[in-house]
Amino acid sequence: MLQEVLLQFMRFEDTYTDKNDGHGAVLVNLLLSYGARADESDKLGRTALHHAALAGNEEAVQALLKAGAHVDAHFHINSLPKQNLDNYCSVDLNTAVDVESKKFTSGFKLPLPECWGRTPLHQAVKSGNPSCVILLIQAGAKVNAPDEKGTTPLLLAGAGVVPDNINAVNKYEEIVQLLVKAGADVSVKNQDTGSTALHHAAVLHSVRAMQCLLDAGAALEDGGSEGKMTVLHEAAKAGSVAMVELLLRQGAAHLVNARDKTGCTPLHKAAYIGARDCLTTLLRHGGDLAAESRTNVSVMDVIFSHIPRPLHFLTDILNGSIIPNGASVNDRSFKVTLDFSLLCPHGPKGQMAVVTALMSGARNFQQMRILQHPLLETFLRLKWHRLRMIFGMLVVVAVSRRVLLVSVLVLFIHLLVQILLLPRHYFFQYETWVNLMCILLSVAIAVGGETGDYMMPFFKDQEPTERTWVLHVMSFAVLLAWTELMLLMGRFPTCGYYALMFYHVLQNVIKVLLTFGGLVMGFAFSFCVQFHESGQFRNLWWSMVKTFVMMMGEYEYGELFPEDNKMEMRLKGTSRIIFLAFVVLSSIVLMNLMVGLAVNDIQDLRTEGHIQRLLKQAEFLAHCEKLNAHRLFRSALFPGWLHKIWHDRCSIETLFVIQPNEVLLGRNDLSFTLLESIIAVAIHSEQNSAGRNIGYSYNYNRDQVNNFSGRGVYRSISDQYTVASPVSSADHSSIIMMLHQLQQDIADIRQALHVDKDMQRVTPSGMAVRSCNEQQYDSQPVGVNWWTTPVAKIQQARGIVRRLRQNRSLRGVVV
Incomplete structure (x- = not known):
């Protein structure tokens, strides 16, 4: 009876009294003096020491230990009839508690065991009281005692603690240090989740506890093979750059690209919460920006959608990969090293994956400006020089008339492979549809020419036969084919600007025509009414064509208004008034407005043309690399030596050293403008480092890089920092x-x-x-x-x- 009163008192003590007011120890000593046994347990294995430790009452714990309480007592079903023992061994805790608690604890509702096998040390750790933990460890408690689920006191540390509760986190850190010092196993895993004490330290943002565990030999898991959250995932999710750096120093670099059950890497976790510093640290240790989750969301996609000012973040990352050797820029020994490991985290394998992810993740054309960064442009240029021969072969096939059908099939396969590899990117490009229309028309011409008996009148002195539809189709196909060739020329560095600038000017012209199209149509209909007797305005279609031609200045005024009055005119006065209005409004005002709006800023057009050229080059290079990685090219159908040659052509070294005097002597394929941009970024990076060393702050503006580089290829949005x-x-x-x-x-x-x-x-x-x-x-x-x-x-x-x-x-x- 006294044992039950002692248990009931500890329940009351836990709920209604101050845990450390001294009354608990006095009453416990009083009960013990009247014969209560400190090591007595009830039918579920609960002892007074369990409840005193859970309540965090260190004086009661000390009194019970002095009275002989069993320090390693654990929850278990005690003194059951033998015929029911086997049944209870086969049921879980909740079923046993429902039956036994009504029989043995009716009248005083004691706390029910959460898990069989819990010792007082488990309860003390769970309560978060370091003083109780010290008393139990000094009394000889087993620090590695597992409960029914294999959970040791170290794994239970920090249960119910939130990172914002600084006091609770400090107690947790102290408990971890006590357990580790007492010899707790720091590598034990939770049987259900596979988590370790390191995971709990990362969840609670505790660098101190993590350092203690790592110093004690806590093992970093293999991680990604099982698809579970690693410690680095948790640290990145917490946004703690201190924990991330600590783990990387301890050898967690192999976990940088590990995947959890959703396919996310630590970079995904850091990017989702906008942790720029964590992302930077992970990228410097081999993080893959092209890594995709199971829902096909890449790290680059998350950066563009969750990182504030993503262009500035990516620019800072790329700037850090341009490294000068420390010599003066005017010194002959001055060199700049371009580290492409950020773009090629896997070495020679899949080198265009990051650039492809960047193109896919960019939401608009303004974000595509990042392609103008000297590091990216140099990377694309070097890759292009390795594969431009293949592109030249495609151009030759495209313009070959003698092998029209074969070349059409080759181009169709090329287009189909592009759409299958990157459907989201290629399907919405105008060039893809122009190419598809050209292929279809070319197939129609080739098939019609082979099966029909028509002859081209351009080469024979005869009229075309009844199959004149082929000529109509051919006229459109030839125009589209040469238009496609012009677009292909946009990939060449020397003339790519002009071909792609043409597209942007065309866009502006079309917008102006659509805006003022009503005025042009009105004049066309009016001329059709006034000059209906003239053959050029016989119907509405002819009138529209003639009106557009007249806008260019070809009026043929003498034919429309002859002096000899050979052509009878119905509306002489009105015709001249409307014609004069047409000359002023359409030929003078509208055409000058169209020209002004189309080429309002030549420098912007050159910049857009430059970005489009880099984008087209990146698309072609990514397409070639995906073909190289396809299983068909790795099968027995494709010779090994040919695959090796193709692989060598597609790969470049991840480190590229530039020496300006070598470039000037023509030893590298870098333009003067690109070289100046690289040197500018390198010098500014070096100056920023020097400025931080002597102790003054910077107001860093990326536009200064453009000014220093002379011709300003890389134009980024300025990023001001207040000083x-x-x-x-x-x-x-x-x-x-x-x-x-x-x-x-x-x-x-x-x-x-x-x-x-x-x-x-x-x-x-x-x-x-x-x-x-x-x-x-x-x-x-x-x-x-x-x-x-x-x-x-x-x-x-x-x-x-x-x-x-x-x-x-x-x-x-x-x-």
Whole structure:
């Protein structure tokens, strides 16, 4: 009876009293003094020590341990009739509790066991009380005692804790350290979920607990093979760059591209919550931007949809892959290394996957501007030079008249493979439909020419036979074929700008015509009424064609209004008025408006043409690479030596070193503009690193890269960061280089000070005083113009030097 009262008291203590007010220990000692046994358990194996540990009452735990409580007592069904023992062994906990709790605990509702085999240490860990855990460990509790499900106290640590509860997380970290110090197995896994204590530390955002577990030898799982969440998944999902870096330092690089049961990688998890720093760290350790989940969502798709300002993020990532060697840009030994591992995370295998994912993930043409980044453009150029021979063969096949049917079949297979490999991308392109129409018309011509008996009148002095439909089809097919050839020319670096600029001008012209089409149609119908007797305006269709021709300036005024009045006109006065209105409104106003809107900004047209050329090149390269990876090309039908040659042509090295003097000598296939852009990015990256080392902050603007690069191929949206420095952002970007030159000029400035005596005045005491002009120069901020123009006056030079010395952000620099 006293044992039941003790259990009931601990239940009451847990619910209604302060756990550490001292009354618990007094009452426990009182009950024990009247004969209550501390090691007594009820029919379900519950003891007073279980409930004292769960309540977190350390004084009661200490009193029970002194009284001889069994420190490793566990929940179990105790003292059942033998005939029911086998039945209870075959049922789960809930069934047993429903039966036995009514028989043995009626009258006082004690907490029911959550799982068979739980010890007081389990309960103390679950309660989150480090003091109770210390008492139980000192009393000899088994730290690796598993419950029925194989859960040890370490796996139970942190149960019910949320990351926002700082106090609870601190207690959790202390408990983990106590258990690890006592010899707990840090690599044990949960039998149901496969999670470890490292997973729990990552979920609770606890770097301290994770460090403790890793120091104790916690093993990083193999991860992706079983499709379960790895520790790196949890760390990336938490958005903790500290945990991600800690795991990577401990050898978790093989988990960067591991997949969970949904096919998501740690990069997916980080991108979904917008953790830019975690994404950057994972990418630097081999993360694959083209990795897709089971729903075909790539990491690049998630970046464009969940990362704020995705273009700026990708630009920063790509900038970090352009690495100078530290020498001066004017030095012969200056080199720049382009690291393509970000674009080729798997080495020579699938090198166009990331670029393809970028093209698929970009939502609009503005986001396609990222293709102009020097790293991406260089990558595409190098790949293009490896495969341009194949593209040239396709062009030859496309223009061959003698093998029309064969070439049509080849082009159709090529088009079909493109659509099957990337249906979402190719199906909605105008070029795909132009190509398809050209193929269908060419097939009709080839079949009609083989089965019919018609003859082309262009080559024989005879009239075409009754199969004149072939000529009609041929006229359209020839036009579409050469139009397709013009679009194919857009992939060549030298003339690609103009072919693709034509498309954008055509778009603008069509928009203008559709907008003002009503005016043109009105004149066409009016001319059809007025000049109906003329053969050129005989019907509405002829009238529309003639009106469009007249808009170009071909009026034929003498034929429409003859002086000899050979052609009878019904509306003489009205005709001239409407014709004059047509000349002013259509030929002058509308045509000039159309030209102005079509070519309003040549530089923008060149930029768009450049982006379109890179996009077309990337599409062709991705198509060739997908063909190389297809199982048909890896089968026995395809010779091994031919596959090796094809593979070598499709692959490039992931590291590419540029030395400017070699490029100028023609040893590389990089243009001068692209080279200048690469050098600009490399110099700015180096200057930013140097600026952080000497302790002043930057106002970094990507437009400065464009200005430095001269011709400005890479034009990104500017990204401003606010700083508290009086000196302009351009000074911060160029101050390091200018300081070296300034130190060399100090000697000349001092010498000029002694020569230019009339520019300063001396007080009676002999102290030099600055002139008014010198004060004027000193009061002005130091800007870009001070560095880019020669110093004309000595006061100007002295003002610059004094201004630099007074600037707080440059106090650590010797001038």
